Amino acid sequence: MDSFTTHTGIAVPLRRSNVDTDQIIPAVYLKRVTRDGFEDGLFAAWRQDPDFVLNQPQYAGGSVLVAGPDFGTGSSREHAVWALMNYGFRAVISSRFADIFRGNSGKQGLLTAVVSEADVESIWAFCDEIPGAALTVDLESRLITAGDLSIPFEVDDYTRWRLLEGLDDVGLTLRHEQLVAEFEARRPAYKPVVQ
Amino acid sequence: MAGTLAEKVWESHVVRRADGEPDLLYIDLHLIHEVTSPQAFDGLRIAGRRVRRPDLTLATEDHNVPTTPGPITDPVSLTQVETLRRNCEEFGVPIYPMGHAEQGIVHVVGPQLGLTQPGMTVVCGDSHTSTHGAFGALAFGIGTSEVEHVLATQTLPLKPFRTMAINVRGTLPEGVTAKDVVLAVIAKIGTGGGQGYVLEYRGEAISALSMEARMTVCNMSIEAGARAGMVAPDQVTFDYLKGRDHAPSGADWDVAVADWEQLVSDENAVFDAEVDIDATKLTPFVTWGTNPAQGLPLGDSVPDPRTIADEHERAAAERALEYMGLHAGMPLRDIRIDTVFVGSCTNGRIEDLRAAASVLEGRQVANGVRCLVVPGSARVRLQAEAEGLDRVFTAAGAEWRLPGCSMCLAMNPDKLAPGERSASTSNRNFEGRQGVGGRTHLVSPQVAAATAVRGFLAAPADL
Numbered sequence A: 001m002d003s004f005t006t007h008t009g010i011a012v013p014l015r016r017s018n019v020d021t022d023q024i025i026p027a028v029y030l031k032r033v034t035r036d037g038f039e040d041g042l043f044a045a046w047r048q049d050p051d052f053v054l055n056q057p058q059y060a061g062g063s064v065l066v067a068g069p070d071f072g073t074g075s076s077r078e079h080a081v082w083a084l085m086n087y088g089f090r091a092v093i094s095s096r097f098a099d100i101f102r103g104n105s106g107k108q109g110l111l112t113a114v115v116s117e118a119d120v121e122s123i124w125a126f127c128d129e130i131p132g133a134a135l136t137v138d139l140e141s142r143l144i145t146a147g148d149l150s151i152p153f154e155v156d157d158y159t160r161w162r163l164l165e166g167l168d169d170v171g172l173t174l175r176h177e178q179l180v181a182e183f184e185a186r187r188p189a190y191k192p193v194v195q
Numbered sequence B: 001m002a003g004t005l006a007e008k009v010w011e012s013h014v015v016r017r018a019d020g021e022p023d024l025l026y027i028d029l030h031l032i033h034e035v036t037s038p039q040a041f042d043g044l045r046i047a048g049r050r051v052r053r054p055d056l057t058l059a060t061e062d063h064n065v066p067t068t069p070g071p072i073t074d075p076v077s078l079t080q081v082e083t084l085r086r087n088c089e090e091f092g093v094p095i096y097p098m099g100h101a102e103q104g105i106v107h108v109v110g111p112q113l114g115l116t117q118p119g120m121t122v123v124c125g126d127s128h129t130s131t132h133g134a135f136g137a138l139a140f141g142i143g144t145s146e147v148e149h150v151l152a153t154q155t156l157p158l159k160p161f162r163t164m165a166i167n168v169r170g171t172l173p174e175g176v177t178a179k180d181v182v183l184a185v186i187a188k189i190g191t192g193g194g195q196g197y198v199l200e201y202r203g204e205a206i207s208a209l210s211m212e213a214r215m216t217v218c219n220m221s222i223e224a225g226a227r228a229g230m231v232a233p234d235q236v237t238f239d240y241l242k243g244r245d246h247a248p249s250g251a252d253w254d255v256a257v258a259d260w261e262q263l264v265s266d267e268n269a270v271f272d273a274e275v276d277i278d279a280t281k282l283t284p285f286v287t288w289g290t291n292p293a294q295g296l297p298l299g300d301s302v303p304d305p306r307t308i309a310d311e312h313e314r315a316a317a318e319r320a321l322e323y324m325g326l327h328a329g330m331p332l333r334d335i336r337i338d339t340v341f342v343g344s345c346t347n348g349r350i351e352d353l354r355a356a357a358s359v360l361e362g363r364q365v366a367n368g369v370r371c372l373v374v375p376g377s378a379r380v381r382l383q384a385e386a387e388g389l390d391r392v393f394t395a396a397g398a399e400w401r402l403p404g405c406s407m408c409l410a411m412n413p414d415k416l417a418p419g420e421r422s423a424s425t426s427n428r429n430f431e432g433r434q435g436v437g438g439r440t441h442l443v444s445p446q447v448a449a450a451t452a453v454r455g456f457l458a459a460p461a462d463l
């Protein structure tokens, strides 16, 4: 996975709380057998509405989603993260994320930045002032900067390290391949193999 | 240090342990099926990785397969199955496709081949992987990115779990089955009661169960929210395994048994929680609602939500009664059933079919009732036919089908119509699980068969 140090992109204000994974990607889109192409299902129901933020031209190409509290609740589907990333989002800012969503995001390289509700409000205000303006999420210094705003955000150390290094779970484990091989050499001979 | 069974299995699989990081555990057996694997293989392809141990990986086709002869007609189902075949071919993973003599539901196939053994770690992208815990294996369901992780590394980084002892004390009365035990356990601890725990089923009533019955119990651990369920291996386990295709043989067998005999929770091991169930008080158990914890003894009546103290549970009960089209106070035995489903990874093994057949023998499925009998695997089907069970079923007016998940989750054409009511030996009675608007009552194979005969929820003793 790509490493994440700092990212500058268009901030997209999503003024909703409790955005659950069914809203991020409805179940009908889950039948695919690939890991890409899910952008068409992202917020599918809301995108029917021409006024929905993603339908507004100034937010085309947005890559930082700024959402209300409790983002990513509901089912554990990883497709929710794929849909956001396939669409082009690199980071989501909110005051609270559902645990599983947060875990899934960290694993796949989507940064979930936690700030206070008041900070979310000020970023939204910034977006209103200059729709389509870019903000910067700096993971190294854990800082969001937008215009005059400078907002520190929370992300746990482990997730931050992984994102900075660009290590997905598999990549991390493969760093210990030698240990795996040693363990395999110790396994009892009677353990079954399929073929 | 004294340890529980689950902790012992965990400890023996730690590849790497570091402060502040999850343990990296080795996975002995990885089962896959068509629904949760495609993106995992796609992930490998995108990253240019291979499957580390195809020889510890086994694929079967089960969720989407039709149970009547002929090809898959649903295009989505067909794509999933074809993708699995292509992926297995590309990555060298063994597969038992539709029509193969070893095809079947993934959790029926592993054990019957002797691939599931005591002390192993077994994973599958499917929550009912807990089934395999019946052998004293640590077996649990995983998500698609974990499937990818296991494919690539044969390991998983895991956070520790807590342990809960479920003590089923005393002897089960005649006519009470493993399904009744586990439904009663779930009703007692609730759908979230097992959250974060590995359950170890213990006590006289559990030791007296056959392997197949233990699988039924462990299978439904997930319905109490548990990570996994386990039963300590004993002579019953060893006898079941001996001589199976993939079980150890010769000198290996003795080494293995000596190891397996160590796999019990130590006398002074401490569980994080304990629950006691009095087996002698259990009776056939059925669900009336839309989650597996909404169950009661068959002799009871539909509960009155107003008598439920907990606000959320009361609201859930009200919603459930509305969805189920039931009213408080109605005796459960007065609930009329349209369809009976005998099958699934909970109750689709040979013993389950024998139990259903013994009730149906010489009897008839009630007028207007549809009864589907779906063996859990091709082997189970062949064995049932060798024993003449298929003739018992068809003579009684039931349909004898090809193996697969079938009406357990209605991904294939076997579905309930809106408003249709089933007695089902499967594991989930969620809204729409068996078809949009379908209403499900979870039951044992014996109760399913008796219900088919009476047309109303019933136990064999009612016939």
Ligand code: SF4
Pocket (backbone or CB within 6 Å): B062, B063, B105, B106, B107, B126, B128, B344, B345, B346, B404, B405, B408, B409, B426, B427
């Ligand atoms: S039988 Fe039902 S629960 Fe079991 S694997 Fe199939 S769909 Fe899942």
